[in-house]
Every structure is written in C-alpha cells, then in structure tokens.
Amino acid sequence: MPPKRAALPTKERGLFQRLIQEYExxxxxxxxxxxxxxxxxxxxHGETLSMKGLLLGSTHRREEGIELAKKGVRLDLTSFICWHALGILHRQDKNYEEAIKCYTQALxxxxxxxxxxxRESAFLQLQLRNYPPMVENRLTLLRMQPHLRMNWIGLAVARHLAGSLDAxxxxxxxxxxxxxxxxxRSYEYSEALLYHASVLEEQSKFQESLDVMENGxxxxxxxxxxxxxQxxxxxxxxxxxxxxxxxRQLIKSNPENKRYFAGLLNLLGITEGAMDSKAVEVFKGLQADHPKSTxxxxxALIHATGEDFKSQATAYIKSALVKGVPSLFSDLKSLYQDPAKQATIEEIVETLRLEWAPTTASSPDGTDPPTSYLWSLYYLAQHYSLxxxxxxxxxxxxxxxxxxxxxxxxxxVRARILKRSGDLSAASSAMTDARLLDGQDRFLNSKAAKYLLRTDCTEEAERIVGLFTKPDAPSPTYDLNEMQALWYLxxxxxxxxxxxxxxxxLKRLVQLEKTFQEFWDDQLDFHSYCMRKMTLRSYVDLVRFEDGIRSHPVYVRAATAAISIYTKLHDEPSTPAFIDTSTETEDPALTGLSESEKKKLLKKQRQAEAKRLAKQEAEAAEKKRKAEEAAANGESIDDDGPKPDNDPKGLEVFKSSVEAPLKQAERWLRWLQQNSASRSETWVAVFEVAVRERNWLLATRALKKLQNxxxxxxxxGGMAIRLKSKLPDLKGAPKPIGTVIETALSSVIAADKPLxxxxxxLLQGTDASTPEGMFANARTALLxxxxxxxVALLLNLPSNVESVTGPRSSNKALQTTVAARTLLAELSEGSVAEFDGKAREVFPLASAFKSRETLEQEKREREEKLKGWSKGEEVVEEGEGKANGSASYEPLM
Incomplete structure (x- = not known):
C-alpha cells in the first residue's frame, strides 16, 4: 500500500502555498x-520534496532535482503535485514519453x-503525435473554457492533424x-477564416470554401x-x-512569381514539359502583357520547340550574358533533359562566344560589353562539365x-569541373584560389573547407572555417556543431x-543525429506560440514538415555511414577506433640543450600546463556558480559558456558502439524505414543488418522492397543469392514465416533453381554491362x-563505362570504378596497373588512377599556372588540352 500523505499543520501549509508562488x-x-x-x-513530506526538486531542476541542478522529485513521488503516490513536478522535470529533459506518463497520472x-x-498534456501529446488523447484533452479544455478562442482553435487543429476534417x-x-x-482588420480572425477555407479545400469542398471566403x-x-x-x-x-x-490578376500583381504561372498553366491543361501550340500561344500573350517579366x-522555353525555341532562347541567353548573370546556367540546366534543347543551347552560346571574341571585332559600335565574352566562356565551361x-x-x-x-x-567553376572529373586535390586547390581572392567571403571559405574535407585534410578545413566561428569557442567544430552546420558535420x-x-x-555522426533531434524538439515551443499568434496554415505545414525531417538527404547520408561502421564493428570486433599515423618529433625548443636542461624545461612546461588547466577548471566552476546563482534569483541566462569536450577523440562513443553495434544500427534503421522508404540506400542498409542478425524475414522484406x-x-540478384545461401532450412520455421519468405524470395530467384x-x-542481365552491374556481379562471384x-569482371569494368550525359551518371560511374579498383587491389594487386590504364582512358583527370609521380608533376604545373594568372597572362593556348588528356581545341581568343 502507498504511504499515507502527512498532513501539514496550518503554519507549514501557508509556507507550502508560498513555496508554490515563489516557484511560479x-x-x-x-x-x-x-x-x-x-x-x-x-x-x-513528498510534495515539498517534489517542489524542491523542481526548484533545483530550474537552477541547473537537473539530476539532483529529478532524484528529489522521484523520492517525493514515492513518498506520496496520491499527490498530483508530485507527479506534475516530476513531469515538468522530464519535459525539461526532453524525455517526453516519461513526462506524458506523469501528466496522465496527475490528471x-x-x-x-x-x-x-x-493544456501541457495536449502539447506533449502533439509532440509525440498521440492524436486521440490530444483531441480528448482539447475537447475537455473547450468545455471548461468555451469563451477562450485558443481552445476552439486548438481543438480544430487537433482534429485536423488527426485526420478528422469534418469534425x-x-x-x-x-x-x-x-x-x-x-x-x-483583425489578423487573427482573418487567419481563422483562411484556415477554415483551406481545410474545406483539402476535403475538395470547393464551393463551401468559396462561401467561407465570400462571407468573410x-x-x-x-x-x-x-x-x-479562390x-x-x-x-x-x-x-x-x-x-x-x-x-491573370495575380500574375499582373507579381509577374515574377512562377507559382502564379503554374496555376494558370495547370488550369489551361498545360502540363510541365508539354510542347504544343496552345502553350506557345499562351506564353506569347503573357509576354505581350508583361514584357518585363523574366x-x-x-x-516559355519549357514549352517552345524547334525554331521558336531557338529564337526565344537566343534572346533570353544573350540578354543574360550581356548583363553578366552568373546563375544563368543553373537557371537553364533543367532544359537539358531534352537532348534537342541541350544541343540548341550549346549552339547558341558557342555562336555568341565567337561573335564576342575580341579577335572577330563583331561589335564595332560597342553595344556588347567585353564581359559578355567572359560570361559565355563561364557558361560553356559549366555546360561541358554537365x-x-x-x-x-x-x-x-x-x-x-x-x-x-x-x-x-x-x-x-574550375574546382567543380575537377571535382566531377575525379581530381579532388586539384579541385581543392582551385577552390582555395577562389577563397583567397575574397578572404572575407564566408561562402567561399566554407566551400574551400568542404573541398579540403573531401581530400581528407580535416585540420586545414577546420582552420579555415575557424576564421568565421566564435573566437572563444573551444574549437571551430564545437561552434559549427552549436550552429547546426549539417554540411560540415x-x-x-x-x-x-x-x-x-x-x-x-561516429562522434560526428552522433552529433549530427542530436542536431536532427534538436530540430524535432524545437517545435515544442511552437505548439503554444502558433496557437496564440493564429498562424494556423503555416503551423500545420510545420508539423507535417517535422514528420518527415529525417528524410533529409544529409540524414540519409549520415545514417548510411553510421550503419556501415556498425556492421564493420560487428564483423571485426577488434577494429581499432583509429590508426595513429603521427610520428613523434622532438620539440624545436629542446634542440641543442643538454639532458639536464631538457628536464628543467620539460618540468616548466608541465607546471605551466597544470596551471593553465587549473585556471580553466576554476573559471568553469566560477561560471557554473554564477549561473546557478542567477537561476536561483530567477534571472535569465543567455549563455553559460561552452562545455568542455570530455571525448575529444571519440573513444567513448566508439567504446559504447563496440558492445552491441547492431543494436546501435537499429536506431538509425527505424528512422530510415519511416522517413526514407523510397530510397534504395534504406533497404540495402536494412538487408545488411538483418542478415547479420539472422532476421530472415526482415532481410527478405528489404530484398523485396529493393526489387520494387x-x-x-x-x-x-546478388543479394538474393547471398540471402538464399545463408538461409536455414525453412521447413523448421513457423509455417507463416517460412511460407512468406519462400514466396517473396521466389519472385527474385526460383526455389528449385541452382545458384x-x-x-x-545475372551475367546476361539487362544491366550486366553497366559499371554498377559488373561490380555487383563481381561481388557475387566472390560469394x-x-x-x-x-577479377576478370573487375578488369573489364572500365571498358564498359559508357559515355556519360551528366554529373550524376558520371559521378556514379566514377565512384563505382574507384570501388572496383579498391576491391581488385585486395584480390589481385598485380592487375591494378592494367586496370588503371583502362580507367584513365575513360576518366583522364581522375587522380585515383594516376601514379604518385604524375600527381606530383600536376601539382607543380598548377603552381606554375597560378603564377601566370597572377600576372594576368593568357594561360590556355591552342592544343593545351593535350596536357589534360584531351584533344586540342580551336583558339578561344
């Protein structure tokens, strides 16, 4: 039986009431x-203990506060104050599941x-997406306080998010x-009307939605x-x-809003990419009505064809090049999905380049500025790279x-071209050149750091980003983690x-995962804020966006990398956290000193380091004391300073991962399956973990999803062979499970067919001649x-790389070829030279297939070119393309 609640005397009851007021x-x-x-x-006295715990938790003594609050609950299980206090502490710790349990018990x-x-329970239930109890709480609040508009709106939004649109x-x-x-002109009431209309529109009750807007x-x-x-x-x-x-009225009000054009085209039955006379006529009329509309x-270029497209594209491109619009290529590259338009655009820009070339002097009146030629070169460089x-x-x-x-x-652009061609070192050097031209540009410095990271120069990259981080931060990476810089992590x-x-x-991946969790946690404050401010349509969009926050490409990349580490740790438990390749060198300060002098100097250095650490600890303790004192007085604290990094080398994270790596991987897999079920990476990762866990049903499901x-x-096919070769005898499995696995697997490989x-x-399949197919078949042959x-398949892989039509296919083929080279080096090191020779014919600039001597020579050549550029000399002459592994081209100037 729970202990009886101790009734406080009159004096202490008054003190307890005062205690609650002091907390509030x-x-x-x-x-x-x-x-x-x-x-x-x-x-x-349980309630007093719980309140003291709540006060301690509010003064940055969270762990001590939770322990006191739990003790108070144990002493008085029938007090809603005890449960409420513990729920508040759990909510502050972002432990929403435990918090909602406490609130439910208190209610x-x-x-x-x-x-x-x-009210607080409703917000927590929305945070956890527990819609039915949230609706019940909102309904209760409305019944208790029907005069408050927030209760009406809160119930409406709750029913909307729960899927009960009629309600x-x-x-x-x-x-x-x-x-x-x-x-x-009440914004709040206006927003409520528009929200009402949007819910009706979502139900396809268009007339009722119009009536709501008309009446209001x-x-x-x-x-x-x-x-x-409307x-x-x-x-x-x-x-x-x-x-x-x-x-058309909306287009007139803002002729640059493409959403308005899309609405009009959709109404007229003109789909994106449609090439018909109707679309051409519509855009001729729009251009006549809005001649200045870009x-x-x-x-219009999306829908125009033939000579009409050429004339319009020529005018559009020439105007942009004359004005010097750097984003012209980004604007037009979506048109390259049509090969005819791609060829026409290439012809247009090449023609303009020749017209503007200084040697032709085709503009005697000087109408075209000399920069037009420069921007035509700039465009064509991006064009040929794509x-x-x-x-x-x-x-x-x-x-x-x-x-x-x-x-x-x-x-x-030069850096981007080199990156796509596989020469990451030269690309990083080119991006560094861009950075040095404007050292105060944060974007350029960030791009340079990104390219350095791709060449694994992490220390130099950190130094560069440190130019724009807080000077008092323990490290640039610490500040970037605080700023939630996903790209860097x-x-x-x-x-x-x-x-x-x-x-x-693993440390960086865990930090990235925490950042996405912070994105999720941050919405808790908006549950009440958006209700008060009545930004209802945007609020619903926010909730739906947060539902898929972990489908972000960066999260998928991080999850894929993390799972690859966990599976490796499962396969090779003795894998070290890192391999120390640093060599110990003598401190220059010790050079030329005797042994006794060295000992004295080292002793001084140790004493100085000890004093520095002691000073840091004292400053941290003083800062903590001031923070607790300020919090105890109810003062707000903007920043309590950076916290020390207790795991600077990621050893603690690695140690916790080694114990049960596949369990750690399951956490990432759950989010991938919920948010990125349409991506192949998800089901490949699920398959890899499921096979190692001998979860044959899940592995079969992943294989089936990937096949779809x-x-x-x-x-x-290779994964099916792998699964079938590892499967135990399904006759001993429970009937439903065995039947399901056999049925699903038979859609890929017949049950009676030998492997x-x-x-x-598979060797005769439709994709057997592609680099990806050959690489997959080589791995299956090893199995x-x-x-x-x-080995034969890997050696023939470079010869089967077809001519690529864009950076995505080119990058994929290059990555596959590099992966094939790595695998070949493990199987037959003597065949690598032959492989590199074939690969260089397809990827002449890729550094992965060049010798160390060639890479050193190219580095010296880059340094010489830099000297030429700094003097303003012309670098590219006729035939210079041969040095880059290409045929010669006509002189450009």
Whole structure:
C-alpha cells in the first residue's frame, strides 16, 4: 500500500502555498529556503520534496532535482503535485514519453479538471503525435473554457492533424458563430477564416470554401492568399473563366512569381514539359502583357520547340550574358533533359562566344560589353562539365581565368569541373584560389573547407572555417556543431570514415543525429506560440514538415555511414577506433640543450600546463556558480559558456558502439524505414543488418522492397543469392514465416533453381554491362568462390563505362570504378596497373588512377599556372588540352 500523505499543520501549509508562488514567480532562491524550512520539521513530506526538486531542476541542478522529485513521488503516490513536478522535470529533459506518463497520472488523481495540466498534456501529446488523447484533452479544455478562442482553435487543429476534417470544420464553424465584437482588420480572425477555407479545400469542398471566403471577405486581410485559394477552388469547380481571370490578376500583381504561372498553366491543361501550340500561344500573350517579366520568358522555353525555341532562347541567353548573370546556367540546366534543347543551347552560346571574341571585332559600335565574352566562356565551361566533357570544360574555364583571373566565380567553376572529373586535390586547390581572392567571403571559405574535407585534410578545413566561428569557442567544430552546420558535420564524418578514424566518424555522426533531434524538439515551443499568434496554415505545414525531417538527404547520408561502421564493428570486433599515423618529433625548443636542461624545461612546461588547466577548471566552476546563482534569483541566462569536450577523440562513443553495434544500427534503421522508404540506400542498409542478425524475414522484406524500387538488377540478384545461401532450412520455421519468405524470395530467384544457374542469368542481365552491374556481379562471384571470374569482371569494368550525359551518371560511374579498383587491389594487386590504364582512358583527370609521380608533376604545373594568372597572362593556348588528356581545341581568343 502507498504511504499515507502527512498532513501539514496550518503554519507549514501557508509556507507550502508560498513555496508554490515563489516557484511560479521564479524566486527560486527564496523557494529553496522555504522548502528547507518545511523539510526541517517534515523531512518526508513528498510534495515539498517534489517542489524542491523542481526548484533545483530550474537552477541547473537537473539530476539532483529529478532524484528529489522521484523520492517525493514515492513518498506520496496520491499527490498530483508530485507527479506534475516530476513531469515538468522530464519535459525539461526532453524525455517526453516519461513526462506524458506523469501528466496522465496527475490528471487521473486530480480528476481531469486542472486546466494547466490539460493544456501541457495536449502539447506533449502533439509532440509525440498521440492524436486521440490530444483531441480528448482539447475537447475537455473547450468545455471548461468555451469563451477562450485558443481552445476552439486548438481543438480544430487537433482534429485536423488527426485526420478528422469534418469534425475540424464543425469546430471552426462553432468558433465563427460565437465570435463577437471583432475589431477591424483583425489578423487573427482573418487567419481563422483562411484556415477554415483551406481545410474545406483539402476535403475538395470547393464551393463551401468559396462561401467561407465570400462571407468573410471584409474580414480577410491577406488578399493574395484569398485570391490564390479562390482561383484553386474555382478551378476545382470547373469554372475556368473565373479562375483564369484570378490567376491573370495575380500574375499582373507579381509577374515574377512562377507559382502564379503554374496555376494558370495547370488550369489551361498545360502540363510541365508539354510542347504544343496552345502553350506557345499562351506564353506569347503573357509576354505581350508583361514584357518585363523574366519568368514568362523563362517558362516559355519549357514549352517552345524547334525554331521558336531557338529564337526565344537566343534572346533570353544573350540578354543574360550581356548583363553578366552568373546563375544563368543553373537557371537553364533543367532544359537539358531534352537532348534537342541541350544541343540548341550549346549552339547558341558557342555562336555568341565567337561573335564576342575580341579577335572577330563583331561589335564595332560597342553595344556588347567585353564581359559578355567572359560570361559565355563561364557558361560553356559549366555546360561541358554537365555533359561529361571535362577536358573541354577545363579548356574554356582556363581561358576565362586568363581573361579575368580575379573573379572568384571562375575558380569555383574550375574546382567543380575537377571535382566531377575525379581530381579532388586539384579541385581543392582551385577552390582555395577562389577563397583567397575574397578572404572575407564566408561562402567561399566554407566551400574551400568542404573541398579540403573531401581530400581528407580535416585540420586545414577546420582552420579555415575557424576564421568565421566564435573566437572563444573551444574549437571551430564545437561552434559549427552549436550552429547546426549539417554540411560540415557530415563531410567531416565521411572524411574520418575514409581514413578509418571510426571514433571521430561516429562522434560526428552522433552529433549530427542530436542536431536532427534538436530540430524535432524545437517545435515544442511552437505548439503554444502558433496557437496564440493564429498562424494556423503555416503551423500545420510545420508539423507535417517535422514528420518527415529525417528524410533529409544529409540524414540519409549520415545514417548510411553510421550503419556501415556498425556492421564493420560487428564483423571485426577488434577494429581499432583509429590508426595513429603521427610520428613523434622532438620539440624545436629542446634542440641543442643538454639532458639536464631538457628536464628543467620539460618540468616548466608541465607546471605551466597544470596551471593553465587549473585556471580553466576554476573559471568553469566560477561560471557554473554564477549561473546557478542567477537561476536561483530567477534571472535569465543567455549563455553559460561552452562545455568542455570530455571525448575529444571519440573513444567513448566508439567504446559504447563496440558492445552491441547492431543494436546501435537499429536506431538509425527505424528512422530510415519511416522517413526514407523510397530510397534504395534504406533497404540495402536494412538487408545488411538483418542478415547479420539472422532476421530472415526482415532481410527478405528489404530484398523485396529493393526489387520494387530497382527491378531485377544485378545488385538485387546478388543479394538474393547471398540471402538464399545463408538461409536455414525453412521447413523448421513457423509455417507463416517460412511460407512468406519462400514466396517473396521466389519472385527474385526460383526455389528449385541452382545458384550457379541464376548467377549465369545475372551475367546476361539487362544491366550486366553497366559499371554498377559488373561490380555487383563481381561481388557475387566472390560469394560463390569464383575469384578468377570476379577479377576478370573487375578488369573489364572500365571498358564498359559508357559515355556519360551528366554529373550524376558520371559521378556514379566514377565512384563505382574507384570501388572496383579498391576491391581488385585486395584480390589481385598485380592487375591494378592494367586496370588503371583502362580507367584513365575513360576518366583522364581522375587522380585515383594516376601514379604518385604524375600527381606530383600536376601539382607543380598548377603552381606554375597560378603564377601566370597572377600576372594576368593568357594561360590556355591552342592544343593545351593535350596536357589534360584531351584533344586540342580551336583558339578561344
């Protein structure tokens, strides 16, 4: 039985009431004194102990506070105050599951009539996406306080998010009926009306949505949002003329808003990419109505064809090049999905380049500025890089740099070209050149650091980003982690992974995972804020965005890297956290000293280091004391200073991962399956973990999902062979499980088909001649103990790399070729030279296939070119492309 609650005498009851008031008014120091006064006479009074724990938790003594609050609950299980205090502490610790349990228990004891408990519970349930209990709490609040608008809106949003749209509409109608004395131009009421209309539109009740906006037309403040909603609803009702008039009115108000053009085109039945006379006529009319609209000219290029496209594209491109628009290529590259348009754009820009070349003097009147030629080179360099002709792209960008060597954008494009072609060291050098041209540009420095990380120069990258981080931070990486710089964390983690520093790689990946958890936790404050400010449509978008926050590409990259480490630790438990490659060198200060002098100097250095550490500890202790004192007085603390890094080399993270690596991987896998089920990486990772755990049902499910995404590729076939070779006898498995596995696996490989026969079919498959297919088949051959066949497949892989049409396919083929080289080096080191020779024919600039001597020579050549650029000399001459492994091109100037 729970212990009986000790009733306090009158004097102590008054002190306890004062204790609650002191907590609510943030007089924590006085509150602690009051609590101690009560506890001197009644040391086992549960409610006082819980309140003291809450006060301690509010003064940055969280662990001590939670222990006291738990003790208070044990002493008085029937007090809602004890449960409420413990729930608040769990919520502050972001332990929402435990917090909601405490709030639920407190409500059960209180009888469900405590408004604060109900409101806080509703927010926590929304944070956990527990919609049914959240709706119940919101309904209870509305019944208790029907005069508060926030309770009406809270219930409507709760029902909307829970999927009960009809119920949400009923609540909003009730809210509008009870509202009285609404001030003119009330944003809150306007937003409620638009939100009401949006819920009806979501139900496809377009006429009712229009009626809501029409009846409240005088109250709606956001006229643009109302017009957009009306246009969509009219289109839904089939009233095309009225909808078209609204879209054209919106375009007139803002002729650069592409969303308005998209609405009009969708209404007229013109789909994106459609090439018909109707679309051309529509855009001719729009361009006539809005001659200064860049959006109208750009969107017309999507639908125009033939000579019409060429004439419009010529005008659009020439205008942008004359103005010197650096983003022109980014603007037009989506058109390259059509090979005909790609060829036409290339012809247009090449023609303009020749017209503007200084030697042709085709502009005697001087109408075209000399920079037009430079921007045409800049565009063509990006164009040829995208189409896979890296040597020609370098030819153009080198000429542009010779024309104007102080323009950072040119060096950035050169770096990008080299990166896509596989020469990461040269790319990093080029990006550093761009950075040095404008040392105060944060973007350029960040790009330079990113390229350095890809060459595994982590220390230099950290130094560069440190130019823009807080000077008092323990390290630049510490500050970047605080600023939630996802790009840096994931790039550095992958760099550490490449050099097999698993400890630091895991540390960065864990930090990145915590950052995404912070993204999720940050929404808790908006649950109440958005209700008060009535930003309801944006709030619903926020909640739905947060539901898929872990589908972000950076999270997928991090999860894939983390799972690869965990599976390696499972396969090789003796894997070290890192391999120390540093060599001990004598301190220059000790050079020339005798042994006794060295000992004295080392002793002084140790004493100085000890004093420095003691000073740091004293400063940290003083800072902590001041923070606790300020919190106890109810003062806000903006920053309590950086916390020391207790795991500078990631050894603690690595140690915790070695114990149960696959259990650690499951945490990442759950999020991937929930948020990124449409990505192949997810199911490959699930398969790898499931096979190691001998979870055959999950492995079969992953294989089936991957087959649905990719089809019957060589990779899927290889994974099927791997699974079937490891499967135990399914006759002994429970009937449903065995049947399910057999049925699913038979869709990939027939049950009675020998593995050797199936592998022979894979070698004749549709993707068997692609680099990815050959690499997958080589790995499958190894699985079947056919080493010679695997080596043969790997040796032939570079010869089967087809001509690529873009950076994505080029990068994928290059990555596959590099991975094949690594595998070949493990199987037959003597075949690597032959492989490199074939690979250089396909990827002439890729550093992975060059000898050390060649790389050193290219480095010296880059340094010589830099000297030429600094003098403003022309670097690229006719035939220079041969040095880069390409044919010669015509002179550019």
């Amino acid at each position: 008014t943030k007089k924590y120091k006085l509150g602690l004194k009051t609590a101690d006064t009560i506890l001197k006479k009644f040391p086992e 059960r004891i209180e009888g469900g009539g405590n408004i604060n408990l109900l 949400a509409v009923c609540v909003l109608e009730g809210y509008e009926n009870v509202m009285r004395d609404i001030p003119d 037309a005088e109250r709606i403040v956001d006229l643009r949002a109302k017009q957009e909603a 246009a969509r609803c009219l289109a839904g009702l089939g009233k095309k003329d009225e909808a078209e008039a609204l879209w 959006a109208a000219k750009r969107l 189409t896979g002709d890296s040597p020609r792209a370098l030819h153009y960008i080198d000429s542009a740099i010779g024309h104007s060597s102080t323009l950072p954008e040119l060096h950035m 994931v790039e550095e983690a992958e760099s550490f992974l490449r050099v097999k520093n698993y400890g630091m790689a 995404l990719e089809g019957k590729t060589a990779r899927v 050797a026969t199936f592998f022979a079919e 079947l103990d056919r080493k010679e066949e695997a």
